[in-house]
Amino acid sequence: MSATILPQAGYHLASAGANKATYTYSDPLSEVPTLSGVDVSADGSTPIIDMEALLGPHRSEIIKQIGLACEINGFFAVKNHGIPEMKINNMLGTAREFFHLPDEERLKFRSTDPNSVIRLVTGFQDKTRNIFVSRQSLKFHSHPVEEYKSQWPSNPPSFGENVGEYCASVREVEVAILEAISESLGLERDYIDKILKGHYVSINYYPACQESELDVTYGVRTHTDPTIITILMQDDVPGLQVINDGKWINVNPLPNAVVVHVGDILQALSNYRYKSLLHQAIVNCEKERVSIASHCYPSDDAMIGPAKKLVDKDHPAIYKDFTYSEFHESMWRVKCSTAKRLDLFKAARAD
Ligand SMILES: O=C(O)CCC(=O)C(=O)O
Numbered sequence: 023m024s025a026t027i028l029p030q031a032g033y034h035l036a037s038a039g040a041n042k043a044t045y046t047y048s049d050p051l052s053e054v055p056t057l058s059g060v061d062v063s064a065d066g067s068t069p070i071i072d073m074e075a076l077l078g079p080h081r082s083e084i085i086k087q088i089g090l091a092c093e094i095n096g097f098f099a100v101k102n103h104g105i106p107e108m109k110i111n112n113m114l115g116t117a118r119e120f121f122h123l124p125d126e127e128r129l130k131f132r133s134t135d136p137n138s139v140i141r142l143v144t145g146f147q148d149k150t151r152n153i154f155v156s157r158q159s160l161k162f163h164s165h166p167v168e169e170y171k172s173q174w175p176s177n178p179p180s181f182g183e184n185v186g187e188y189c190a191s192v193r194e195v196e197v198a199i200l201e202a203i204s205e206s207l208g209l210e211r212d213y214i215d216k217i218l219k220g221h222y223v224s225i226n227y228y229p230a231c232q233e234s235e236l237d238v239t240y241g242v243r244t245h246t247d248p249t250i251i252t253i254l255m256q257d258d259v260p261g262l263q264v265i266n267d268g269k270w271i272n273v274n275p276l277p278n279a280v281v282v283h284v285g286d287i288l289q290a291l292s293n294y295r296y297k298s299l300l301h302q303a304i305v306n307c308e309k310e311r312v313s314i315a316s317h318c319y320p321s322d323d324a325m326i327g328p329a330k331k332l333v334d335k336d337h338p339a340i341y342k343d344f345t346y347s348e349f350h351e352s353m354w355r356v357k358c359s360t361a362k363r364l365d366l367f368k369a370a371r372a373d
């Protein structure tokens with residue numbers, strides 16, 4: 023199936039959807055890159071990591087591949103990750119069921135407070151830029167599952183079980199990938215695991231778009247994730263685009279694979295060796311799309327400046343030491359949607 027992408031106003035994004043907007047307010051983000059006039063190459067090359075091989079005799083080779091993918095691409099796909107296909111399908115099914123519920127049922131979770139334990143974010147119109155951002159997402163904490171489950175929706179009734187099982191499986195993948203990433207940087211295997219705390223899930227729902235008079239409809243606009251890494255599982259509808267080598271590329275879904283993004287925290291911790299991935303999602307005019315992002319973040323008091331081992335005379339510290347809670351607090355204050363929010367934490371001698 024093909025995504026309908028109409029060039030509009032210099033973007034290769036869909037026009038549409040705005041007449042479906044139930045909520046209209048000004049976008050609070052002041053710094054959102056526009057990146058107009060960029061080309062999208064339809065067949066971006068996605069590095070593919072075989073996770074099963076991480077456990078075998080070729081571990082060091084796979085770790086090298088992961089390091090290169092983080093350094094050069096900022097993302098990679100993971101196959102043979104061990105999350106059973108049934109758990110993935112159940113998770114996607116439950117996500118669809120939730121977003122097909124009547125408004126009054128879903129909107130119980132609507133909140134604009136970023137600190138609320140669970141919140142539904144709806145599509146919105148950015149009045150100043152005349153664009154519509156169509157993503158609806160349900161965001162909530164999920165690790166450990168038993169601690170948070172009671173706050174999740176009870177409708178659909180499958181939510182607790184299906185989301186809980188998926189999240190527990192993703193956690194295992196997360197830990198294994200973070201161990202490999204630590205090793206790829208020449209750090210102790212548990213360097214990142216030691217500062218790891220939770221994961222925060224965003225169930226993203228992009229309705230099929232419709233004609234509208236607005237200039238452009240995005241699924242979600244260009245941003246980086248404020249995470250160590252993000253593990254993204256997409257259904258079979260394309261939509262994810264990432265910047266690679268200065269160009270947008272489509273990262274089309276691969277059956278039974280997840281996509282791992284480098285996030286802002288890993289950019290700081292790796293002393294700018296791995297760069298936080300700039301990405302966005304477009305909408306599809308024929309089919310709805312669901313993606314599940316597992317945002318993995320450290321504990322509040324974790325120091326997330328550059329690992330000491332990565333700093334020397336030839337590699338001066340780009341960032342100073344700072345805690346995750348300092349980063350998190352500033353993130354909402356500076357209202358920036360990219361890794362530029364790390365600039366506040368640059369070391370004195372870095373420009
Ligand atoms: O749906 C996608 O492909 C991207 C979602 C995303 O970037 C996010 O949830 O942070």
Ligand SMILES: [Fe+2]
Nearest residue numbers: 245246247301
């Ligand atoms: Fe993202």
